Amino acid sequence: MASIKDVAAEAGVSVATVSRVLNDHPSVSAEARTRVLAAVEALGYRPNAVARSLRTDQTHTLGLVISDVMNPYFTELARSVEEEARALGYSVIIGNADERPDLQDHHVRNLLDRRIDGLLVSPTDGGSPLMLDAVRAGTPVVFVDRWIPGVDVPVVRADGRQAVRDLVAHLHALGHRRLAIIAGPAATTTGQERVAAFREALHACGLELPDVYIGQGDFQADSGRRVTEGFLDLPEPPEVVFAADNLMALGALDAVRARGMRVPDDIALAAFDDIPWFVHTDPPITAIAQPTGELGRAAVRALVDRIEGRPPESVTLPARLVVRRSCGEDATQNRSKP
Amino acid sequence: MASIKDVAAEAGVSVATVSRVLNDHPSVSAEARTRVLAAVEALGYRPNAVARSLRTDQTHTLGLVISDVMNPYFTELARSVEEEARALGYSVIIGNADERPDLQDHHVRNLLDRRIDGLLVSPTDGGSPLMLDAVRAGTPVVFVDRWIPGVDVPVVRADGRQAVRDLVAHLHALGHRRLAIIAGPAATTTGQERVAAFREALHACGLELPDVYIGQGDFQADSGRRVTEGFLDLPEPPEVVFAADNLMALGALDAVRARGMRVPDDIALAAFDDIPWFVHTDPPITAIAQPTGELGRAAVRALVDRIEGRPPESVTLPARLVVRRSCGEDATQNRSKP
DNA sequence: ATCGTTCGTGGAATCGATTACACCGATACC
């Protein structure tokens, strides 16, 4: 593959001049510029990004470490991150942690070794030493969706508290009183917060959240299935199951169906995270929708601000309730268009 | 960040010795080795992958350019590719082409600039000059899922012909005679092949595939919706719609529902590509399942073989039919467990 | 005519690694 030397030789100038043309430095004669450009064209020359990065100490690359690519929420997040990064002149390398701290560390280490300019993380655990070191060492880091308390890093996330209150009010209005939740891992902020918000919302309606109605999940479909089975085996099963993410909701749906029960007639179901498929399930699932695309874009902007020396800002956007049919229907509502 | 020089100074040896220890070259004394290792530990030294790549002309990185990350099929493919690559000591950079040739080119160029060791592509179009140049220039390339005819590059893909025959036989046995297809873009091999296989299978059952029963889609949900509406407006609408991918099937489902019609009672639906969500839609959707994980792994193995100088092999694996309820039920079948 | 700028350019250092080559001391062999 042609290097800058070949271009210089072909154009009859020095490598310095070629480099100046490539980085459109002002002091190059029009004459030299056209000769260099012609040589570039003739040789099909493309600058070696590796060499350039070594010299400039910039890779124009962002690392994104997410908890689970197979989760449509994170897929969409990854997509919006890549789009915004591209618009700002950066590439993105995605690392999938699969909700495993060891894999998360593997990817963080790998990205750091490649000298990415900044790191976008949705942490799987309470904070690996590796990541804390990276932050301390001055690597630009921004947390997205989840974060690690006590670490001084901008956070871009959705606040679901109001939406959860709306959901609980909706459920209460439909006559439901025994509400259960499938929680996410306690090591994640989203895992904790959603339970807290749910409990708080219940209190506001004068309801309790007994321990047996808190099932411990891990944000994967299987755990949703398992926890739901536990709920259904209870002497007094809940009337509603609220899953803290979309995959666990799917597992819950599965478990309910496997018993030959129907949603919402036998048990109601709601989920945190709205995804396109929830419109098409049987029944369509009531969910709390995050502004996923906006979160991804805001996270990239915060990170790039940090990288380029501007003060980065934390961002919190509201989530909102999307009512569908999985919790039953309001008697006052029009039922003609399901 | 500490460099190899700092380590050398700390350990009281030359950089050459440090490098030898790091690459466990045999001729280093035990004494020197332990001193270097101690220095590495003390400084928290990590080799700079950028500098290493420049020198060795290897990045230990694979590029993966896929047609659409939001499509669960490709998400799963990406995941299995990353897993296998990691097992073989490579990282993966994913580029999402979003079914757009210009974006595909952007990512291919970007990956080539970063001097990735090899490229895994599921081409969105008939072959951009850029990619053909790369192949000609000797860049290791492997096509996965889709390919470009006439280019001498290993292909890893699924053969759905038998599964399509099985599907058509299944539909025929259920009494369906008017079968339509939502095709993918003609510029993609999968877009063409699936129509051809469908037509061929119909012939085997003594049926025709009239032009009005071939709708042109683009592998995205919206096109499935649009094409299905067209089918339903026909004076004699089809009894079955077969979507050439999962997203278009979703659009089709949407269009059918919007008319207040029911699947499979009013119209049957089947799809190419099986995804976890098809189990939970209303009704569960009959689909042709590809061995996605296997495809991803085989593609990586082929590419790494090529990179490391072993002869790479093309791989074709069979797809298989998964019957669910979206095409109606066999009267002889047990209906108790839906 | 002389001096000081400005502009365009090339030489060479540099980034952080790998590795060919030279060297040195110790051992082995005749």
Place this chain on the structure above:
DNA sequence: GGTATCGGTGTAATCGATTCCACGAACGAT
């Protein structure tokens, strides 16, 4: 005892870019 061999080590070249510095030419001001 002389020499070939070998293990361990350091020096320096190298990968492909960017960029500091010096230099020469052109030009305007005095």
